[in-house]
Amino acid sequence: MTTFTRGFRGRRRGEDDRLPPGQYLTEDFPVLSAGPTPHVPLDRWEFTIDTEAGQVHRWTWQELTALPYEEPAVDIHCVTSWSKLGTSWRGVSLDVLFEDVETTADYALVHSYGGYTTNLPLDDLLDGKAWIAYRYEGEELAASHGGPARLLVPHLYFWKSAKWVRGIRLLTEDWPGFWETAGYHNYGDPWREQRYADD
Amino acid sequence: MQADHLDGNALAGPLAEIFTADVSAAVSRCASCGLTGPVASLRVYDRAPGLVARCPGCEEVVLRLVRSPDAAWLDLRGAVSLRIPLSGTNPSAVLSDEGGRSGAER
């Protein structure tokens, strides 16, 4: 039985039809992290896509930022129940990065500097649904928010948008990531409120 | 950045929901580097979907805890072992709702 605390409202407020069920609006940008912030010098930074056949596609920082970019404005939804509306980013669409990648894999395991992993179906990374983002609100993406670059997959809970992204492994079988092996939902659709493994 | 974590003390409440003994006072051995010390001295990242406790020596994950509305998920892969002090007068005795703590402790 819950005891309500009279007069307590909390910081997060708001009703908005852009809010998925169980989410609260936030104006600031909470920093969530499962470990220390990795600092990767840009001259040693790289992003890779490894296919199931063992082919490796590799981009340096210069190569990535020379690719055509997009500037998505999207709502983001964290499983800890905050949502932030209308965030603006700059990044390279995964469609661009996958142009020359030959694969029949169905699954992707995203991995990060610092060791974080998250998994999702490859389809959820394609067709304009995901970016490797390196600018946020007109500025370089701060290390605390995943800079130099993070994955941005705004249609899923934000733990799928891996900070400090380092690469994607393409797999023929699904391989659950860091939170997906610890009780969180394997897919994580905020509109179906898929927070936990049993949801 | 080092101002982003707490001590393992912060695990005491969430783990007290699962265990009768006080696991934060237990001694754990890191599966990655072998460092041995109290769970209370691990580095706990709590601004995350769950609690992540890392070894203060090598920063590998020692323990993860996620609480959903109807279950707790506990991952102890990163700990070789936990030595949990158990005796009539150990501090864990005060953690049980049933009491049992000795009067001398006050």
Place this chain on the structure above:
Amino acid sequence: MTRWRAARLVKVRDENPTARTLVFDVPGWPGHLAGQHVDVKLTAEDGYSARRSYSLAGTEGVELTVQRVPDGEVSPYLTLDMEPGDELELRGPVGGWFVWRPDGPAPVLLVAGGAGIVPLMAMIRARRAAGADTPFRLVYAVRSPERLCYADELLRPDPGVSVTLAYTRRAPEGHPRPPGRLTAADLGPYGEADCYVCGPTGFVEAAAALLVGLGHDPARIRTERFGPTGD
């Protein structure tokens, strides 16, 4: 297993302009050791809930001292809005590591940064309540005089307990130590001791490093960080 219990606020006491002590009535409270903490849960009428951990300040019952953090989510409510009769939920006491027992024979060195004084005050109070003669030394780093908690109690003579105030930004007139961050000179010399350090994460890192530098055994330095905001 430890469950959530309803706790009713019965009394408040302002420690200074930004910190307030809250005394709760918690039926069935089993008692606690000095240094232990509770987790509190506040639930808004719409179901939104927030959790925080606070150290127990007293030796009996549930007494919490909360420092108000500007822009905080929970501490402004606890220090400004919550009134006697209002309820929240709490779980505890918890934490069997950062504790002091009156039967501990070793001298004790307490190092507090700001609101980190709370569990260390509980240890001083437990020592007094038990009539223990263990030597205690408290080094309390605090931004300015108006941030002091428990000022009257700490400045009153307590045989066997020495108190050093280290103001970090602004000291009262006539204070012998110029304002500035905590140094090794503030902490030493002091013989072998059980050390307890509590404060914001950065303070704890710095103070623990100073103690190790002074030759204290790292295994006898217990720390409690309360995170970047402490809200």
